[in-house]
Amino acid sequence: MAELDDxxxxxxDLLKSKIGREREIAMDSNVVEDTGLDSVxxxxxxxxxxxxxxxxxxxxxxxxxxxxxxxxxxxxxxxxAGASV
Amino acid sequence: xxxxxxxxxxxxxxxxxxxLGRDPTSLQFDRIVSPTEALLGNKxxxxxxxNNYLGLTFDEAxxxxxxxxxxxxxVGTTGSRIANGTYELHRALEQEIAQFYDKRATILxxxxxxxxxxxxxxxxxxxxHLLIDADSHASIYDACKMSDGETIRFRHNxxxxxxxxLARFEGTPGDKIIVVEGIYxxxxxxxxxxxxxxxxREAGPxxxxxxxxxHSLGVMGETGRGKCQEAGVEDDCDYIVGTFSKSVGTxxxxxxxxVEEFEALRAYSxxxxxxxxxxxxTVATARxxxxxxxxxxxxxxxxxxxxxxxxxxxxxxxxxxxxxVSPVVxxxxxxxxxxxxxxxxxxxxxxxxxxxxxxxxxxxLSLLRVSVSAGHDDGQVSAALEIFAEAGKELGLLxxxxxxx
Numbered sequence: 391m392a393e394l395d396d397x398x399x400x401x402x403d404l405l406k407s408k409i410g411r412e413r414e415i416a417m418d419s420n421v422v423e424d425t426g427l428d429s430v431x432x433x434x435x436x437x438x439x440x441x442x443x444x445x446x447x448x449x450x451x452x453x454x455x456x457x458x459x460x461x462x463x464x465x466x467x468x469x470x471a472g473a474s475v
Numbered sequence: 476x477x478x479x480x481x482x483x484x485x486x487x488x489x490x491x492x493x494x495l496g497r498d499p500t501s502l503q504f505d506r507i508v509s510p511t512e513a514l515l516g517n518k519x520x521x522x523x524x525x526n527n528y529l530g531l532t533f534d535e536a537x538x539x540x541x542x543x544x545x546x547x548x549x550v551g552t553t554g555s556r557i558a559n560g561t562y563e564l565h566r567a568l569e570q571e572i573a574q575f576y577d578k579r580a581t582i583l584x585x586x587x588x589x590x591x592x593x594x595x596x597x598x599x600x601x602x603x604h605l606l607i608d609a610d611s612h613a614s615i616y617d618a619c620k621m622s623d624g625e626t627i628r629f630r631h632n633x634x635x636x637x638x639x640x641l642a643r644f645e646g647t648p649g650d651k652i653i654v655v656e657g658i659y660x661x662x663x664x665x666x667x668x669x670x671x672x673x674x675x676r677e678a679g680p681x682x683x684x685x686x687x688x689x690h691s692l693g694v695m696g697e698t699g700r701g702k703c704q705e706a707g708v709e710d711d712c713d714y715i716v717g718t719f720s721k722s723v724g725t726x727x728x729x730x731x732x733x734v735e736e737f738e739a740l741r742a743y744s745x746x747x748x749x750x751x752x753x754x755x756x757t758v759a760t761a762r763x764x765x766x767x768x769x770x771x772x773x774x775x776x777x778x779x780x781x782x783x784x785x786x787x788x789x790x791x792x793x794x795x796x797x798x799x800v801s802p803v804v805x806x807x808x809x810x811x812x813x814x815x816x817x818x819x820x821x822x823x824x825x826x827x828x829x830x831x832x833x834x835x836x837x838x839x840l841s842l843l844r845v846s847v848s849a850g851h852d853d854g855q856v857s858a859a860l861e862i863f864a865e866a867g868k869e870l871g872l873l874x875x876x877x878x879x880x
Binding site: 428429430431433434436437440441444445446447448449450 | 604609619620625626627628629630639640643644833834837839
């Protein structure tokens, strides 16, 4: 579980530094509605996650994401998939 | 979700912008007088927002060929080439474009949007990967959505970032297809194609490069083939997509390629198979326009003279523009409201440009898109510069000291 928490924390911290301090966000925040980011900015943020975790996140996966927790879930799955190759 | 909710959300997003003057989404020209002039009501307006880079829409040879084709072959094909048959005209245009590019084969599509949709979605199968520039056109994004392959974005015009993302796929089966544009339509910047081609070559044999030359065909390169020609990397560009709706002056699109299996797309590219083919008049316009491009290289020279003059003039006034001189000159404005206000002021003064605001723009930029044409004369460029200077001053965008003509 500790490793999973680490991914959650890193995704959340990166997103917080992207949107600035004016908005409070948590794991259940919506990545568009609660962050003030538009859809393009969310895709740009995903490029940062790809570099942070050294993974490739396909666009169709992002389309399914609603919350920060969903996004961390995608990162977790792709990180695990990469580690098992 | 819900039809009513979606419409209401759009309405609320745009109502504030509409309140600043005209409705930017439904401006109507009451008459088009020439490639560079129109009437709004009875009021003449200069057109600097057309993508009519070579000014061919009223070219005599193009008009005559178009009218003659309508009389001789009819005004439409009323069906797709797969279901309803190919006309000799389609084949002739495909061969002429292949010759123009010195490539093996061309496939025509009914628009440039459909060419991207059909080719990109058709090329990438399950297990393949599309690596697209982050600032790609909507047709490229939609093509990726339609494709069975997976799509990864790389940072705009950044070959190192592309290389890094390609490296993550090392050892992964499937083809990798890099998708870039010759000139990007929002800021007018062009792709560093020599560097991107080098990244592609180093990445191995199952990596392909597709270049969309929508805004660079007829505009760049020694014979007008586009950015691939200018960068000297045409052999590395496996698929070149283009449109007839900009420098060529009509509608329609194409892809040209040396790849042996390329023409198989005709049998499974749905935007090729399930829509009516290019009409005889549009094919005839395109054929005449390619001929005019070859006969009249001075059109390209004239275009670039105008680009340099407009770009330099606006930069000197203090407008913040895209990074390079281009047929798209894009002043960056502080917010969408300012962009729409300036757009309205320019129209009041007799100058038509395009609004580009988020989410259609990269990095949430608010822009006006000013497109330059070989058809603009010196007087029109001077007048456009004067109007931009006056309006910019009035809006407080420019410091008075900068506006020396």
